[in-house]
Amino acid sequence: MKKKAEVTIYDISKALNISASTVSRGLNNSPQVRKELRKKIMQTAREMGYQHNKFAANLRQKRTRTLGVIIPRIDSHFMSTVISGMEKVANNAGYQLLISQSEESAMLEEANIQALFNSRVDGFLVSLSFETKNSDPFTEIFRKEIPLVFFDRVLECGNCVSVIIDNFRAGYEATRHLINQGCTRIVHIGGSMNRNVYLDRYRGYRQALSDSSLAYDERQLILTDLSDTSGVTIINRLLANGSMPDGIFTANDTSAVSLICELKKKGYRVPDDIAVAGFNDDPVSRIVEPNLTTIHYPGRAMGEVAASTIIRILEGTQYERVNSIILTHELIIRESSLKTGRIELQ
Amino acid sequence: MKKKAEVTIYDISKALNISASTVSRGLNNSPQVRKELRKKIMQTAREMGYQHNKFAANLRQKRTRTLGVIIPRIDSHFMSTVISGMEKVANNAGYQLLISQSEESAMLEEANIQALFNSRVDGFLVSLSFETKNSDPFTEIFRKEIPLVFFDRVLECGNCVSVIIDNFRAGYEATRHLINQGCTRIVHIGGSMNRNVYLDRYRGYRQALSDSSLAYDERQLILTDLSDTSGVTIINRLLANGSMPDGIFTANDTSAVSLICELKKKGYRVPDDIAVAGFNDDPVSRIVEPNLTTIHYPGRAMGEVAASTIIRILEGTQYERVNSIILTHELIIRESSLKTGRIELQ
């Protein structure tokens, strides 16, 4: 593609017979330039069709007002909501988002980090892939002291901030709720135990079981990709176990919904045969029948908080050394877990 | 934030006692540099922790390998799928995406265009907001001859490519299907008639009615924001009309699902009292009960095609003057439209 020559501050400076520095200052509304001249500069710039060239400015200023975002995938309700919140906050603060997907692969994640490095992003916003084992891929970021905010799927490490919810407590509450409904054989469907979110939900689940002196054996934990087709796999694993549970707590709504559909196909009644609780409060949880009991996860807020936090750090207006920011979740009780004639006990 | 001094090609050139030009060429794997030296340069670069600075390169080369994306919102299943496909294709081709949301506002859309201009994106990928009236906001893009690919919500104009599906035919097919099921009073729920997608679906609907000599009056068209709460509004409008329809064709699944829920609440049986057909084939269409008849819309493919098309244009490997690319859709018939004991007629 041929490129037209652009209008630069030099063209403006020639047109007005002043220096480029003055034009630059004028366009940046610097008080160093007297008001009327500033106006004339802006006026002329508009007339000549001038467009600010970020690259030149970035090169000189060594900052890009760009945030690098790395997420597993963008096409889940939760993640697209997070991104939406982030984008809005970032845009309002004059920042742009460079988004890349790891597709749950550690290798792609690392490649994305490199690419974002090359783009000289001012900061990183990261939610980890299933595969990522440790903080190695991020050491370069730490070494260069580039701000990094993890959200949702985080990593404990040195100087970075995490925006999360209390997954342990959420897992505990969901499980506790199932127990209160009279469930005694509760299965948990989890994701990658490399990831805090799934590990903590699982731990909360275990804690709730043990607090109620309910037995647990390892066949009660089923790990899957939590995809919208995981229901089949889960059912097969359950059947292979011999006896069916009377309650299931899954680590996301997508798998919960898939599971409910499969359960119904097989003739199980939800919740009376098997109560189900999910996680995330995706819109589909209010559509599936029975409506899904779940944990409300504030996706948009998480995106907004993550973005505004990193921006505060970048602008130097964040003085406190924050380690993690915990947003509030909420157990949303719907029909999928309410055994007939039962009300919630304490 | 303080910035550490970066390792530049000059540092490498000093370390190897060769010129910066040679280093630059070596890093770009230019055959102008002899092989062993190339290797040594790359080796040293790696050892010294060199990171390519895109800005400097962009500034000189007057290209950014960045695509500007403007969409109404990212947090819908359809759009996040599109973006996911785009991002993957772009990344594989060495491009990055700068995504911004118009939030259905023409003003924000225009602001986004400006911001992307300033970032010197090589091309634009745009899906229009509800509000946008005409191509005015894009004239600057045309004037500068920056490639622009519209997708989904497109605009007929000069030199740009559109990636779409045949919304007219899809609307026709959905309506025709309802007619084949015996519906005679079919209502259409549409979005902004500024947008091709909604206008064409509506036209297809009208054509199908008229081809079957079914009457139409303007109360059969209800315009809403098609949101997940639109069901209530729609029901109220329907009730206000006096008589209820026996079929409803809505322009997206979100509103269809919301509507089905409301209809059920009010005691209407879907499909026997009222058959419903949606649009998009969101995952929720297979969850709602009854499962939703809908038009399968290839979102990921649309993102991929849009991205690869604009990249081909940018790389100059697209020779034909393409005006629009039409992807195939498919009518997916599920229970929400299948009247009892009825099979599809021709």
Add this chain to the structure above:
DNA sequence: ATTTATTGTGCAACCGATTGCAAAAAATAT
């Protein structure tokens, strides 16, 4: 051995905005 062709390398300008510093211009004080 000399000429010609082929490779490989370096010089220096360039992309376009920013900014420290100095100097000019204007305003104020003496």
Add this chain to the structure above:
DNA sequence: ATATTTTTTGCAATCGGTTGCACAATAAAT
């Protein structure tokens, strides 16, 4: 009228790669 302060403006260097062109080094041809 002169000195001092304040406000405006310009000079020139800078950010870090890229690239046209010239020249050097090496290989091939005569």
